[in-house]
Amino acid sequence: MNISAKAVAVEIHGNFVDGHEIEAGGGSMLDVHNPATGEVIAQIPNSSADDVDLAMRSARAAFESREWGGMDVRARARLVGRLADAFEANLEQLYRLETLNNGRPLNETRAQLSRLPDFFRYFAGLALARRDAVIPVEGSYLSYTLRTPIGIVANCTPFNHPLMILCKSLAAVLASGCVTVVKPSEYTPLTTLKLAQIFVEAGLPPGVFNVVNGLGQSAGKMLAEHSDINKLVLTGGTEAGRIAGAAAAKVFAHQTLELGGKTPVMVFDDFELDRAVNYAAFGAFIGAGQTCVCASRHLVQASIYDEFVAKLKAKTESIRIGNPFDPATQLGPVISARQRDRVLSYCAIGCADGARLVTGGAAARVTGHENGYFVQPTVFADVTSRMRIFQEEVFGPFTSVTPFKDEDDALRLANDSPFGLAAAIRTRDVARAHRIAARVKAGIVWINDHHRLDPASPWGGVGSSGVGREFGTESFDDHFSTKSVMVATHDQPFDWYRDTATQRRLN
Known part of the structure; x- marks a missing residue:
């Protein structure tokens, strides 16, 4: 069926926070255009610092909650699998909404988006297969590692592949047990808002996946420099990456930046x-x-x-x-x-x-x-x-x-x-x-090919094209902090200050 984009009425959207769409407090609204006709198809808020802070508080509460933060790894992997199924069930709606919003031919959009549910299945599999290490060390000690999710991932996504680039990060975020606040491009926010709604309806706890709308130089900047982020993911221009990366570095956040290219x-x-x-x-x-x-x-x-x-x-x-x-x-x-x-x-x-x-x-x-x-x-x-x-x-x-x-x-x-x-x-x-x-x-x-990707294969650049990797175990592992645990398995008495002269090892 040939759909006429002109039949679509102008929709008014807010932000998506704590499991539902809410009106933003910033006041000013931005027009979203259909690039094939130039017509306004939606309006979104240009979020304020208070709007960003509200989304961040929601994400932090979800991360620390028993419902998400306390969820068993296998239960979380099963939930991420159900999210993939929900994504797949809504593909037709998402194809058409993304084509309307960013102008890519429907055949291109369908070919790209149909792969995205498997991103979530791949990372759910990594969550199930994850093993922490037991490390052989000198002496009578047991050494092992514990990995814990790092926390809030701030994600600024671009207009060119709104859902695909979002999902490269989102799949790892959810499978690892992290939470996210996403600032989509002001040009293409519609499928990001729709996916958040689909995922909450499929059982994702409120606050795990929040969306704040607005301009990159205001809402995006405020998100990148927020004191409570633990990781910044940004896909965009090299200069935007330098600015956002410098802001995130002030709070020592992990960073994955996919920036410009000249292939x-x-x-x-x-x-x-x-x-x-x-x-x-x-x-x-x-x-x-x-x-x-x-x-x-x-x-x-x-x-x-x-x-x-x-x-x-x-x-x-x-x-x-x-x-x-x-x-x-x-x-x-x-x-x-x-x-x-x-x-x-x-x-x-x-x-x-x-x-x-x-x-x-x-x-x-x-x-x-x-x-x-x-x-x-x-x-x-x-x-x-x-x-x-x-x-x-x-x-x-x-x-x-x-x-x-x-x-x-x-x-x-x-x-x-x-x-x-x-x-x-x-x-x-x-x-x-x-x-x-x-x-x-x-x-x-x-x-002898071009433009091919797979969720198992690392994706990212060097030089002015950014730092870090999405996809693969490299991306999954970067969503955790590693804790080293050392256990003495001997029962030998120890008193450094009594036997100082005879000690041969300090560390």
Whole structure:
């Protein structure tokens, strides 16, 4: 069924605190737009310090309660499994709400969100499999560790993948026994509010999952610098990460920051060209290019460079731009007029710096959606490493192509960036693929693929792309404090001050 977004009335939302939606006390309201039409579809509060503090108090009370904090590990794992089932039962509603709110084509949204329930099942499994260590030590002692949940996780999520990026953190939070206060992007709060409601209805105790709405520079900042947070999780721009990370460091909170990216894709001449072009289009334009792992720098061996550029031009111009609810649509709008203008400004920058505009470079017109924030998928060629479009994150349907001579040249270009979130390699030479994977500066490397993730595989970057890891045991373990316990198993008398001269060991 083709759904008309225009039929959706403007909804007024508050914050989600202590198990239900409440009116915020801040006073001012923010408009939430449908990026495909520019229409206002909802309003949310710009939360005040008092609103943030109320959510934090609710989270702390839940963490210390018998209902959640005192819950048996196996009971909690079973509950997280039921939350996954509830998520799955509501997928159709969540698909459509997320497409309405962030403009991704429905087919993309469905393909992404359908995997999310298994994030919770994976971390529930880790909770069941968790074992604390017994450590062999010198002497007649038993040494072991105890891990306890760290407490409140403050989570600031972005607009590009509202539910997916939330769930990367939320699944570990709930399975570990922590609690959270989430500040979703002011552009895309609707599915976060809906998921909180779904989870409470499925049995999650009140206060475990709270949501405060508002602008990043106000509500987000107040959350990151709150004196009672124990861990900060933020996905966003590098500068936002620096500011939020510095604030959280003042209270010595754990941090996981996934920040900017400028993913290099190294294409060698032994790889099938058409397949490389198809991966290039997917990596660059999925999600309208609004991903931190966007394939934004294609580095192509000189012997196939011209043919690659020609084929990528043809592939890019075949992509269907349109109404995100139309099953035929392959590319939706960017999130806002501001983001559209930013992407178009980089088109002008690329031309001014001497890069060759291969295709795109302008706003796209979609019949019936004239006020939407659509941008033509854009390809620049003959880009050098000194150009701004090679170095700076654009965050839109925008990619560049640069030739390289050999493996060392490809690596030099790939590593010529302050970012280090992801990288991709296209080659049939197995030894070369592993050599490059070891030397490229990135936290994630794809060989002959792109944009793949799994809850068991760690996700995160190096350099200006952030710190910490989501997914995997690395993420789960970072939600605990480790306590070391040392037990004397001998029965020998001890009096240091009587036998000081004969003692041979102090520690």
